[in-house]
Amino acid sequence: MLTFKKESKKVCILTGTRAEYGLLYWLMKEVASDDDLELHIIATGMHLSPEFGLTYQQIEADGFSIDAKVEMLLSSDTPVGLAKSIGLGVIGFADALERLKPDILVVLGDRFEILAAAQAAMVARIPIAHIHGGETTEGAFDEQIRHAITKFAQWHFVAAEPYRQRVIQLGESPDRVFNVGSPGLDHLQYMDWLDRPTLEQSLEIKLRSPLFLVTYHPVTLNQESPSIAMQELLVALDSFPDATVILTYPNADTGGRVLIKQIDQWVTHNQHRAKAFVSLGQQRYLSLMGEADVIIGNSSSGLTEAPALKKATVNIGDRQKGRLKAKSVIDAPERSADIITAIHQALSSDFQSMLPSVNSLYGIGNASQQIKEKLKAVTLQTQKSFFDIEHSF
Incomplete structure (x- = not known):
């Protein structure tokens, strides 16, 4: 009697940045190790750029095979340049998805690379699973991109219950919206x-306390040049001459390149205590976060991973405005005096003694396995109905 092996479901995971790959790493591992699933990986955006470290090589070093590389990132961080990059991305993803023919495309977050891929997948009738929807970042146009991707997607894996409610408010059926927590916490x-x-040897710098881990990205909806806010941050860091400062470069967002120049100039004048990195990789970044006294900047990792590690965060400006924040997060305007005050508060004995009681608002670190099991179980389809919430005005 002939028996036929059940055909594996082809799950294609897209990644465009070092940070996003770090969040997707364990999901890739889960999918790759499951006999009922077949993993495909598309690398795009900053991963393929020498300027941002050619981080696709880290994906391959981790043992993954990249099935398609979609070049889309122009050497421009102007609004026109980014708009053209999105157009190139749609073209490139159309070709890649036609060749790979995945059953599901998995995307995470709110970047313009993801928007381009979602558009191509929608037209190709490939269902989309979206991770980290429902969140708000009012200082960046990522806000609009994230909610747009929600409407492209068939399934939603959110990081907290308020975000689940917001995705439902956007018209998505509750039985397609799953609160699994943040996959970034799986690393923990x-x-x-x-x-x-080991970190000191790897980074080639003595990590004396206080140790600051700094990441600042452009606030893309701000009318002012991001260089003004970066200068305020660097002036604030000058007020802590005994601190060791490890900085990571910003993403390829509007205005990001000028920030890189400012960082490099500041580090040149502070070589005895500071270093900047294009990419630390997830292991070094999180290990460094675990050793740091304060996380400074406007990266989402200061709101998700840092509280789970019981670390103080000085969150600068509006980029993360609207996101859930643990009591370990101190908000500061983009002014040097306010940033200095916030750092002093974060270093104070009272604040440091409170940190062990901080609870994560983004799950407990088992998101990837939950997402993988849901991907196995879902019935493949692209049609969905708009879910209306009963309300009165």
């Missing part, structure tokens, strides 16, 4: 941590 459960001496 499974990662091999680097101790301080």
Whole structure:
């Protein structure tokens, strides 16, 4: 009697930045190790740029095979340049998806690379699973992109219950919206941590306390040049001459390149205590976060991973405005005096003694396995009905 092996469901995971790949790493591992699923990976955006470290090589070094590379990132961070990059992305993703023919496309977050892929998948009738929907970042046009991708997607994996409610408010059926927590916290459960001496050897710098980990991205909806806010931040760091400062470069957003120049100039004048990196990789970044005294900037990791590690965060400006924030997060305007005050508060004995009681608002670190099991179970379809909420005005 002939038996036929059940055909594997082809799950295609898209990644365009170092940070996003870090969040997707354990989901890729889960999908790759499941006999009922077939993993495909598309790398795009900053991963393929020498300027941003050619980080696709880290994906391959981690043992994954990249099935398609979609070049879309123009050497321009102007609004016109980014708009043209989106157009190139739609063309490139159309070709890649036609060749790979995945059953599901998995995307995460709110970047313009993801918007381009979602458009191509929608037209190709490939269902989309979206991770980290329902959140708000009122200082960036990522806000609009995230909610647009929600409407493209068939399934939604959110990081907290308020975000689940917001996705439903956008008209998505509750039975397609799953609160699984942030997959970034999975690293806290499974990662091999680097101790301080190993980090010092790897980074080639002595990590003396206080240790600051700094990441600042452009606030893309701000009418002012992001260089003004970066200068305020660097002036604030000058007020802590005994601190060791590790900075990571911003993403390829509007105005990002001028920030890189400012960072490099500041580090040149502070070589005895500061270093900047295009990309640290998830293991070094999170291990460094675990050793740091304060996380400074406007990266989402200061709101998700840092509280789970019981670390103080000084969150600068409006980029993360609207997101859930643990009591370990101190908000500061983009002015040097306010940033200095916030850092002093974060370093104070009272604040540091409170940190062990901080609870994560983004799950407990088992999101990837939950997402994988849902992807296995879902019935493939692109049609969906708008879910109306009963309301009165």
